[in-house]
Amino acid sequence: MTQWLSEEEQRSWRAWLAASLLLHDRLTREMQSQHGLTMADYEILVRLSEIPDRQMRMSDLAEVTLSSRSRLSHQIDRMEKAGLVERRSCADDRRGAFAALTEVGYRTLVDSAPDHVRSVRAHLVDQLTPAQFASLGSACQLVAEHLAAANEV
DSSP, rough: OOOOOOOOHHHHHHHHHHHHHHHHHHHHHHHHHHHHSSSHHHHHHHHEEEESSSSEEHHHHHHHTOHHHHHHHHHHHHHHTEEEEEEEEEOOTTTOOEEEHHHHHHEEEEEEHHHHHHHHHHGGGGGHHHHHHHHHHHHHHHHHHHHHHHOOO
């Protein structure tokens, strides 16, 4: 027997769904209009910039960006054409490849990061008290861990 959501649970679910969709849409539109990047582009640039040699195996990059390998491959193709990243062969695995951040990609990230942070702050962080934001982070972490564990089974 299905346990339906209570009215309060339904309101909370719909509020979370609307907020997450609207926030992602707003951040995407702002990043696109200000810097010509998608949020997927931005996330890849961030992930590559956070590691010392600014390159990552494609399979690992797909995992950390929560993307399928096929989808990431198409994304990297587009970003490579824009000069943001480049593919590099893996010396110890002929089938493996790296995505590497280019200087153009790094400069693009440095230029776009302040606007992205301002957007996140304006549309999310500043809308909540510090305690609410911390609670949101804790709740989302629990859900993410649950879903990640479920994907490993």
